[in-house]
Amino acid sequence: xxxxxxxxxxxxxxxxxxxxxxxxxxxxxxxxxxxxxxxxxxxxxxxxxxxxxxxxxxxxxxxxxxxxxxxxxxxxxxxxxxxxxxxxxxxxxxxxxxxxxxxxxxxxxxxxxxxxxxxxxxxxxxxxxxxxxxxxxxxxxxxxxxxxxxx
Numbered sequence: 001x002x003x004x005x006x007x008x009x010x011x012x013x014x015x016x017x018x019x020x021x022x023x024x025x026x027x028x029x030x031x032x033x034x035x036x037x038x039x040x041x042x043x044x045x046x047x048x049x050x051x052x053x054x055x056x057x058x059x060x061x062x063x064x065x066x067x068x069x070x071x072x073x074x075x076x077x078x079x080x081x082x083x084x085x086x087x088x089x090x091x092x093x094x095x096x097x098x099x100x101x102x103x104x105x106x107x108x109x110x111x112x113x114x115x116x117x118x119x120x121x122x123x124x125x126x127x128x129x130x131x132x133x134x135x136x137x138x139x140x141x142x143x144x145x146x147x148x149x150x151x
Contacts, residue, residue, distance in 0.1 A: 006079040013083025014090075018141050021091065026137040029054065034131040041126065046102075058088060091139050094118060113147070121146040 029037035029051075040051035065081030068074070098108040098115070099122050110119045121142030128135050136142060 002075065006075045009076055009079040010083040010086065013080050014086040017084055017087035018138055021087070021140075022138045024054070025139070026134070030129065030131055030134055030137070038131070041129065055088070055092075058084065062088060087140070095122070095139055099123075117144075117146045118142045 036050045036053055039049045043049065062081045062084035065077050065084065067081075069077030069079075069081060093108065094115075096102045097106050098110060099119055101107070110116045118138075118140060121136040121138070124146065125134065125136040136146070
């Protein structure tokens, strides 16, 4: 039964991370750490961006939970770290691979209505977001207003 609870905790953390990502994106990345995020909205070149430090930070936090759980044999800590990592994989595949095509060798296309919706929402975000204004700060969730035509 413990394994079921840990799997549920992992999945709950993965879902919760969309809220963390939305908050961080809106109030931190487009707020006081815009200096690290701006190059993502105005890329001067391909390759690494200062914005990638956010991914590195959350990856380290995730690995920290997993390591702490392994060292203390506390499975809930491992579940939290794995939930964060699961969200991170989804973020990477959607945001970096599918949307921004940062890995040229891999081409993922938004074939489902859900993927088309989040691609549309992120497109709108990049067209209408500076530091102090913006829309659609989520990554793996977008409301129904992003169904249909681009805005």
